[in-house]
Amino acid sequence: MKLYYAPGACSLSGRISLHEAGLDADFERVDIKTKITERGYDYTAINPKGYVPMLVLDDGNAVTENIAVLTLIADRAPDLEPGGPLGRTRLIEMLSWISTELHVAFTPLWSSDDEAEKARAAETIAKRLDLISDHINELYLFGPRFTVADAYLFVMLRWARAFGVRMSPDLVGYFERVAERETVRRALAEEGLPDARPASQIASPELSS
Ligand SMILES: N[C@@H](CCC(=O)N[C@@H](CS)C(=O)NCC(=O)O)C(=O)O
Structure with missing residues (x-):
């Protein structure tokens, strides 16, 4: 594919x-x-x-x-969705929310020249991030199992960080946890993007030799 x-x-x-x-x-x-x-x-x-x-x-x-x-x-890869009888429904519920409420809310930040509109968009996103912050359960959105919804939310949080959108400490911790995954580091490197882990977690060649 x-x-x-x-x-x-x-x-x-x-x-x-x-x-x-x-x-x-x-x-x-x-x-x-x-x-x-x-x-x-x-x-x-x-x-x-x-x-x-x-x-x-x-x-x-x-x-x-x-x-x-x-x-x-x-x-x-069914391990990438929540389990249980409502697993698929919960996944679609979460993906839809991320797509239609969070992703779309970034549009002015990407494309508007109007600072007031951008500030309103950043505030809307921050409020929606507060809502999702409450969803984080143990490690990820659906508990200890990483799902495709976590991959989507990670991208939204990367954008939020780049635009300086306010994030709860729980969400910052979640972002850093996802950034540590080998698959995420590999994907970022393949797209020529900076490693998203905190600097303290990135082994420097001088320190590791
Ligand atoms: N409805 C589409 C939207 C995807 C989308 O917004 N893609 C952006 C990049 S994140 C894009 O390709 N933008 C190009 C453009 O706006 O012309 C989906 O959910 O896949």
């Missing part, structure tokens, strides 16, 4: 989830401004929506929409 992505975009959650699932995939970078892929193709001819992520399966089926991409990966 192949994931169309942009560095640090919501598609990063698909890459992390593919690594968590142990699934082999190719990755093709998309410039989301010009809509040209790294191999020089017009992305809008491949995906008329022009958005990443898009996951193309080995049989040629193409899946868009992050919720669909992440649930598909969870279908292939």
